[in-house]
Amino acid sequence: MAVWPNHEAASRRERLQQLMRQQGLDGCLISQNVGIYYWTGSMQTGYLFIPREGEAAYYVKRSLLRASSESQVRTVDLGSFRQFGAKLAADYPAVFGKSRPRIGADLDVMPAQLYLKLLELVPGADWKDASSLLRRVRSVKSPFEAQRIRVAAQAAARALDDGLSELKEGMTELELLAVIEYAIRRQGHIGLMRMRGYNQEIMTGMVAAGEAAAEPSYFDGPAGGLGLTPAAPQSASGRPIHRGEPILLDIGCCIDGYVIDQTRTAVIGSLPGQLERAYEAAVGILRRTESHLAPGAVPEQLYAEALEMAAEAGLSEHFMGFGADQVRFLGHGIGLEIDEWPVLARGFAEPLEPGMVLAIEPKFTFPGLGVVGIENSYLITESGFETLTASPEKLFIV
Amino acid sequence: MAVWPNHEAASRRERLQQLMRQQGLDGCLISQNVGIYYWTGSMQTGYLFIPREGEAAYYVKRSLLRASSESQVRTVDLGSFRQFGAKLAADYPAVFGKSRPRIGADLDVMPAQLYLKLLELVPGADWKDASSLLRRVRSVKSPFEAQRIRVAAQAAARALDDGLSELKEGMTELELLAVIEYAIRRQGHIGLMRMRGYNQEIMTGMVAAGEAAAEPSYFDGPAGGLGLTPAAPQSASGRPIHRGEPILLDIGCCIDGYVIDQTRTAVIGSLPGQLERAYEAAVGILRRTESHLAPGAVPEQLYAEALEMAAEAGLSEHFMGFGADQVRFLGHGIGLEIDEWPVLARGFAEPLEPGMVLAIEPKFTFPGLGVVGIENSYLITESGFETLTASPEKLFIV
Numbered sequence: 001m002a003v004w005p006n007h008e009a010a011s012r013r014e015r016l017q018q019l020m021r022q023q024g025l026d027g028c029l030i031s032q033n034v035g036i037y038y039w040t041g042s043m044q045t046g047y048l049f050i051p052r053e054g055e056a057a058y059y060v061k062r063s064l065l066r067a068s069s070e071s072q073v074r075t076v077d078l079g080s081f082r083q084f085g086a087k088l089a090a091d092y093p094a095v096f097g098k099s100r101p102r103i104g105a106d107l108d109v110m111p112a113q114l115y116l117k118l119l120e121l122v123p124g125a126d127w128k129d130a131s132s133l134l135r136r137v138r139s140v141k142s143p144f145e146a147q148r149i150r151v152a153a154q155a156a157a158r159a160l161d162d163g164l165s166e167l168k169e170g171m172t173e174l175e176l177l178a179v180i181e182y183a184i185r186r187q188g189h190i191g192l193m194r195m196r197g198y199n200q201e202i203m204t205g206m207v208a209a210g211e212a213a214a215e216p217s218y219f220d221g222p223a224g225g226l227g228l229t230p231a232a233p234q235s236a237s238g239r240p241i242h243r244g245e246p247i248l249l250d251i252g253c254c255i256d257g258y259v260i261d262q263t264r265t266a267v268i269g270s271l272p273g274q275l276e277r278a279y280e281a282a283v284g285i286l287r288r289t290e291s292h293l294a295p296g297a298v299p300e301q302l303y304a305e306a307l308e309m310a311a312e313a314g315l316s317e318h319f320m321g322f323g324a325d326q327v328r329f330l331g332h333g334i335g336l337e338i339d340e341w342p343v344l345a346r347g348f349a350e351p352l353e354p355g356m357v358l359a360i361e362p363k364f365t366f367p368g369l370g371v372v373g374i375e376n377s378y379l380i381t382e383s384g385f386e387t388l389t390a391s392p393e394k395l396f397i398v
Numbered sequence: 399m400a401v402w403p404n405h406e407a408a409s410r411r412e413r414l415q416q417l418m419r420q421q422g423l424d425g426c427l428i429s430q431n432v433g434i435y436y437w438t439g440s441m442q443t444g445y446l447f448i449p450r451e452g453e454a455a456y457y458v459k460r461s462l463l464r465a466s467s468e469s470q471v472r473t474v475d476l477g478s479f480r481q482f483g484a485k486l487a488a489d490y491p492a493v494f495g496k497s498r499p500r501i502g503a504d505l506d507v508m509p510a511q512l513y514l515k516l517l518e519l520v521p522g523a524d525w526k527d528a529s530s531l532l533r534r535v536r537s538v539k540s541p542f543e544a545q546r547i548r549v550a551a552q553a554a555a556r557a558l559d560d561g562l563s564e565l566k567e568g569m570t571e572l573e574l575l576a577v578i579e580y581a582i583r584r585q586g587h588i589g590l591m592r593m594r595g596y597n598q599e600i601m602t603g604m605v606a607a608g609e610a611a612a613e614p615s616y617f618d619g620p621a622g623g624l625g626l627t628p629a630a631p632q633s634a635s636g637r638p639i640h641r642g643e644p645i646l647l648d649i650g651c652c653i654d655g656y657v658i659d660q661t662r663t664a665v666i667g668s669l670p671g672q673l674e675r676a677y678e679a680a681v682g683i684l685r686r687t688e689s690h691l692a693p694g695a696v697p698e699q700l701y702a703e704a705l706e707m708a709a710e711a712g713l714s715e716h717f718m719g720f721g722a723d724q725v726r727f728l729g730h731g732i733g734l735e736i737d738e739w740p741v742l743a744r745g746f747a748e749p750l751e752p753g754m755v756l757a758i759e760p761k762f763t764f765p766g767l768g769v770v771g772i773e774n775s776y777l778i779t780e781s782g783f784e785t786l787t788a789s790p791e792k793l794f795i796v
Contacts, residue, residue, distance in 0.1 A: 001627040033597040043631050045597060045616040063614035063723050070628045105510075111596050112505040112513035113527055129511055178583040185576040190630035191601030192590060198509050199431040199443060203589030216461035218431075218443040229399040230468045231655025231734070232588035233441050257629025325461045336629070 001256055004041050005144055009072035012039055013056055016137045020052050026101040027051045027092065028130050029118070032109045034194055034336050037257065038138060042070035046078050049088060051095050059084070085122040096124065104130025109196060139333050139341040140355040146379050148258035149334065149357055149388055153377065156251050156260050157390035159183035163207070163251075167398050169243055169268050173236035174228065176247075177207040184253040193254050196337045205252040205261070206235040210245035213371040216325040220339065222363040223248060223321065223371040243269045246279075246370040248363075249396075252338060259338050261359040262389045263375030266396035271372070278364040279372040279395055281313040285362040286374055289330070289344075293358075293378060293385040299348035306330045306344075306362060315364055322365040331360035334377060356380040357388070399654055402439050403542055407470035410437055411454055414535045418450050424499040425449045425490065426528050427516070430507045432592055432734050435655065436536060440468035444476050447486060449493050457482070483520040494522065502528025507594060537731050537739040538753040544777050546656035547732065547755055548786055551775065554649050554658050555788035557581035561605070561649075565796050567641055567666050571634035572626065574645075575605040582651040591652050594735045603650040603659070604633040608643035611769040614723040618737065620761040621646055621719065621769040641667045644677075644768040646761075647794075650736060657736050659757040660787045661773030664794035669770070676762040677770040677793055679711040683760040684772055687728070687742075691756075691776060691783040697746035704728045704742075704760060713762055720763040729758035732775060754778040755786070 016039070020028060030036055030048040036058070037043040039050065044067035046060035059078040060067040068075045076091070078084070089096040095103075101124065107115065108131035119127065141149070163180040181204050185191065193202045200220055206213075208225035217224020219234045225248075226237040241247060250263040265279055285306045292302060310319035320327050333340030334357050342348045342356065352358075358380070363373025376389040414437070418426060428434055428446040434456070435441040437448065442465035444458035457476040458465040466473045474489070476482070487494040493501075499522065505513065506529035517525065539547070561578040579602050583589065591600045598618055604611075606623035615622020617632045623646075624635040639645060648661040663677055683704045690700060708717035718725050731738030732755055740746045740754065750756075756778070761771025774787040 031597075033599070037629055042628055043616065062616050065614045065723065066616070066631065070631075107510040107514070110510045112503075112508045112510045113529065114596065115510035115513070116505070116527075129514075131511065174586070175584065177589075178580060181583060181589070182576060182580045185579060186573065188572070188626055188636070190626055191575075191579070191633060192599060192630075198512065199429075201431070201590060216463045218441065218460050218464070228586055228588055229654045230440055231435055232590075232652075233464065233468075235589060238586070254630075256627045325463065 002144070002148065004072060008142060008144055009039060009041055011142070012137065013050055016050060016134070017052060019133050019137060020104065023133060024102060025052060025104045025128060025130065026095045026098060028104040028134070030106055030134070031114065032106050035106055035134060038336060040071040040073040042067045048073065049092065051092050057091055059087070082121070088122060100124060100126045102126050102128055104128045104133060106131055106134055135341045138335060140353055141335060141357050142355070145258065145335060146355070146357065148256050149260055149377070152253055152255040152258050152260035153262070153388045153390050155184055155187040155189065155255055156253050156262055158187065159253065160249060160251055160264060160391050163249065164266060164396055164398065167266065167268070170240045172238050172240050173207050173209055173212065174238055176241065177204070177236040180204070180207065180251060188255045189253040190255065190257070193252055193259055194337045196339050200339065202252065202338055203235045206248065206250040208236060208371070209239070209241045209247040210370045211368045212237045212239045213246070213248045214322065214365050214367050214369065220327060222327055222361060222373070223250065223365060241268065244271065246271055246275055246372045248371045248373070250375065257336050259334050260388065261334050261338060261375060261377055262391060263361055263363070263373055264391055264396060265372045265374065266398060268398045270397065271395070272369070275366065275369060275372050278315060278318065278366070281310070281315055282362040282364060282373040285309050286360060286376065289360055290385065293380065294352070294383065295354050295380060296351045298351050299342045299344045300346050303330045303344045303346065318364040318366060320363060322367050330362060331358050333357060334359050352380050354380050354382050400542070400546065402470060406540060406542055407437060407439055409540070410535065411448055414448060414532070415450060417531050417535060418502065421531060422500060423450060423502045423526060423528065424496060425493045426502040426532070428504055428532070429512065430504050433504055433532060436734060438469040438471040440465045446471065447490065449490050455489055457485070480519070486520060498522060498524045500524050500526055502526045502531060504529055504532055533739045536733060538751055539733060539755050540753070543656065543733060544753070544755065546654050547658055547775070550651055550653040550656050550658035551660070551786045551788050553582055553585040553587065553653055554651050554660055556585065557651065558647060558649055558662060558789050561647065562664065562794055562796065565664065565666070568638045570636050570638050571605050571607055571610065572636055574639065575602070575634040578602070578605065578649060586653045587651040588653065588655070591650055591657055592735045594737050598737065600650070600736055601633045604646065604648040606634060607637070607639045607645040608768045609766045610635045610637045611644070611646045612720065612763050612765050612767065618725060620725055620759060620771065621648065621763060639666065642669065644669055644673055644770045646769045646771070648773065655734050657732050658786065659732050659736060659773060659775055660789060661759055661761070661771055662789055662794055663770045663772065664796060666796045668795065669793070670767070673764065673767060673770050676713060676716065676764070679708070679713055680760040680762060680771040683707050684758060684774065687758055688783065691778065692750070692781065693752050693778060694749045696749050697740045697742045698744050701728045701742045701744065716762040716764060718761060720765050728760060729756050731755060732757050750778050752778050752780050
């Protein structure tokens with residue numbers, strides 16, 4: 001567990017305050033555990049209020065004792081939630097003394113029940129959805145954060161080695177994933193991966209082979225996997241791994257709060273020619289994307305170029321899922337959550353900045369046969385990029 | 399993976415419709431993945447509409463192909479979300495033709511952003527928070543569901559055996575938990591546990607010893623554990639396990655969607671007398687609770703009696719957490735989520751019914767020393783209860 005540098009919370013707050021002023025917000029109320037951790041250094045239950053100017057306050061429900069010892073932001077006993085509006089007004093008279101102060105909140109994750117309660121408890125406020133703004137601040141990682149992701153990347157690479165060393169014909173997808181998970185857990189994986197999207201879940205990733213990998217899925221990624229049950233319809237299944245089929249090893253872990261995401265393709269024996277060519281096409285798209293990867297590159301243009309390359313290879317229908325179940329992106333930000341910003345997708349027109357961390361994952365799906373592809377995570381630097389993924393880049397032949 | 403009996407979805411829908419009529423609702427819209435699975439048998443992305451009378455419809459966003467093959471409820475392509483209100487009105491004229499139909503929704507989990515969108519897309523509806531009603535239906539398990547929980551209980555018991563067989567002095571909490579997790583995963587644990595409460599998370603449970611187990615925590619349980627980092631402040635830490643301290647083994651897993659929850663206490667050598675007496679007091683509370691455990695027993699009375707017994711033992715301040723960080727319940731429902739209804743807590747005055755499944759977990763916390771206690775899961779039967787937890791009931795001495 002790494003200790004936050006002294007000014008980490010203050011500099012994160014200042015970046016948010018700058019955007020708040022640009023967008024005419026008077027304050028932000030953050031309710032989600034991940035957001036509270038990002039801006040305080042503590043993940044205890046409560047609410048974080050960040051005014052447009054000046055210091056934030058962390059209203060803690062439980063445990064105040066623990067929050068006080070961890071937080072870089074001043075902690076306050078939340079006390080009776082009924083009094084929360086009055087407490088905010090007393091602590092921030094410049095904000096709540098205004099007529100209809102504009103207060104942003106994380107409405108993409110805050111439950112409606114809580115939102116309706118806040119309307120009642122803080123009656124004067126004009127609530128705004130600040131989700132985009134909060135996600136924009138978090139999309140640029142500090143050096144401290146980038147280092148956390150490097151550590152997670154090393155753990156994932158070692159776990160992949162463990163898995164590949166035990167891979168053999170007839171082993172089930174689940175058995176292989178269990179070996180990999182055991183390895184990341186002993187290296188400090190926190191036991192879960194966080195995903196922001198409503199109803200989206202992720203285990204430690206996905207190990208799936210042959211037609212099981214190519215099953216259509218609700219999961220917001222190019223491949224979901226069959227899974228063990230309709231009650232968890234993704235990732236590894238109980239299906240044995242056969243010779244000559246692609247084994248997709250999409251592995252993540254979360255250490256000290258930060259996730260990594262990477263994919264490698266393996267095969268026992270050799271791949272059918274069609275799939276091997278598709279794997280090479282995925283590598284080609286990754287290389288081409290890397291050639292643009294620097295501050296100033298535009299996410300939606302990177303996606304558009306990948307679509308063109310897939311089309312040139314005659315693989316449009318197979319790219320990033322198959323047919324109606326394709327997803328419409330090439331990659332995504334990672335950090336405290338696996339589905340951070342920016343997304344390499346249409347609508348993301350703001351250029352890349354130094355400090356952004358992206359998982360880029362060109363993949364091709366062949367129903368009945370499997371999924372092939374590759375995924376690296378990258379840190380955008382001043383002059384280009386640093387590859388964070390530590391595993392060798394190749395088709396693993398066992 | 400077990401196949402749903404033929405009328406499973408229909409009988410679940412009918413129980414909800416009965417409550418909807420009692421409460422004057424015209425329909426319910428279910429948005430959460432777990433709720434959608436509970437009422438359809440599929441967990442693909444979309445919305446489930448259940449009218450007050452008649453058949454439900456499952457509007458699927460992705461994957462329609464997969465939902466169609468899994469769902470016991472009619473599936474419909476969601477299509478453009480912009481048209482969702484019009485689609486509902488066309489499919490359910492008796493509901494949406496009314497002036498201001500009262501539509502319940504799962505507002506305790508639905509994000510505010512989605513709620514605000516629904517206000518706009520289904521303009522005539524009077525939205526009601528149906529969380530309590532949905533949780534009440536789910537609190538009574540069908541025989542099919544009870545059997546799923548029995549299966550999970552067997553897996554947890556075998557995993558505990560694996561862990562105890564490897565337990566030795568100097569091993570870290572994390573190493574011990576990793577062994578247990580590896581065992582449950584290979585038996586079909588889906589790789590995550592679901593918890594409904596906002597900002598609440600659970601790994602596979604908690605293995606924590608000595609003062610690390612007694613750390614105050616945001617976690618809504620009697621013991622949270624120190625955890626590996628403030629970014630995941632619960633469960634196992636990297637602390638070595640010492641001789642003579644209580645080791646709390648609070649283990650869960652999730653198989654085919656259903657969770658189990660159980661706790662055992664272990665020690666290398668022997669416990670200090672004070673902690674051994676507290677362990678015996680916990681067992682006494684569990685026995686007394688069992689003596690009332692049958693249809694008709696009132697949850698809040700079971701909690702009140704446990705508080706009295708803790709007071710008689712002179713342990714009030716240590717019961718279910720310490721001091722300001724105590725939680726105010728004795729147990730909770732389990733099923734698809736770990737925090738189901740009923741809760742054995744003040745405010746739960748509706749008597750127990752056959753089919754309810756409860757995890758009952760008397761525990762005592764001693765800051766600086768550790769946590770001792772026991773937890774069994776029970777199915778309420780027509781005449782009393784069945785203990786689902788399969789592990790021997792004793793203080794495990796290694």
